[in-house]
Amino acid sequence: MSGSSGEATPNRHARHGSSGRAPVVRRATRGPLDIKDPLSNNPQLRGAPSPLNPPHSSLLSPALHTPNARSPRILSPGRSPGRSPGRSPGGPGQSQYPLTPTTRDFSHLLRPELYHPLSHLDIAPPFRTSQHQPDSSTPLPDLLKSGYFRSAAIAAAAQLTSTTNQISSEDHATIFSLFYTRLSCLTLCGNTQLAAQEVLALEDLNSAYYRSDLDGKHLVPWELRVLAVRLQGMGFNDARRGVMGYYDLGREARSTLSKAKAKLRSTEADEEKAGLTKEIQIWEDRLADLGMRVASALVEMEDLEGAAAFMKTLPATEPGMHMKKALLWLALGDIDAARACIRSAEGEEKDEKEEVIRALAFMAEGEYQEAVTIWEELIARPVSAGAASERAMQRQNLAVSLLYLGGMDEARKHLEVLVDEDNSFHALTFNLSTIYELCTERSRVLKMALAEKIAEREGSARSNQGWEKVNLDFKL
Known part of the structure; x- marks a missing residue:
């Protein structure tokens, strides 16, 4: 992949073909992501270019550019001296001397020009002037815990580019942790397009450059790799890249899972068995999650027939x-x-x-009275530990059902009570703002008052809802 300057970079990671070897055919495996042709139901997706070698013209899609954001210059990680990054450790022809860890230079992720400044224009006015805006010295973990996702994204970029407490370009654990925080917080605070541009700096995560020379393990955390698949598909303006990226991760997950199961069968130590059992569960959960992500990606691509066919291939018993x-x-x-x-x-x-599901199905069929009956029965039940957020969503769905039945005042009352009980998720504020628009011509005054009420609550922010709201949350 070439940088934006169009010149070859000497320190570029690349794949090198092995000489003198017979090609190794991968044995067939079975799993949730293993279907013959995942894109066969969509003729537009046939003959797609390899997601690892996208067309150069799609590197920076003009459709993703915004007037207030500059596309970062895409740089390649430097090559480690003394060893080809394309050669897998432990392969034929390996030296008889033990391998020593080679360093990786990730300085391209520490460049200030990579990270876009965040505009204040999309933030609801009461949140810009609120006395509860976090101080710039607030530690990053506290920002995340309190749901200050926008401030956390800024803080993560500041730590990556700091000149006072400079991070070593070889400290991949710290760099990838902060980079993941930056991308995920951008997504949570409504700046997904900026995250899709910044993630392009990672380039090809399947490259051997991102693997350890000692054991071949990937240096990038799994969570960042999964997030990068989706964002790089958006950044390259190629949804097919995201789907195939999930398949690449699925093959790796099945391979790792098979090795762990084989090792479990051959070991006799109880402590080692316990560790392997836990590892197997982790990889099984990851594989099942990838299946859901592939189906969701196909739905987003509006390939509903392909998504339905794929869903039928998924096992039905994942916990x-x-x-x-x-x-x-x-x-x-x-x-x-x-x-x-x-x-x-x-x-x-x-x-x-x-x-x-029964209630949601009735809503999908337009049978709102039946849905209201089920929602009321569910809400009347005792709330189990950790189910408070689910109960709030059920009450919000009850209000929506009542709205479709003409009970606007009752629906408004339900939603306002939820806000008073310290709930502020997007669907709630958006639906309540819609009711304000239907009730009165003074809807903007009511929507601004709603935004002020949420902005001025000290300690009301929650990590899964976020504190700072944008204009879209209140239809402003």
């Missing part, structure tokens, strides 16, 4: 995945499949989840 699969089936319009998915779930929460 904790039944609700996600049911919601995806609802998004695809297959209400019967959504209900069947929940019926196959196991555990004490099965009944409540099944009722939630």
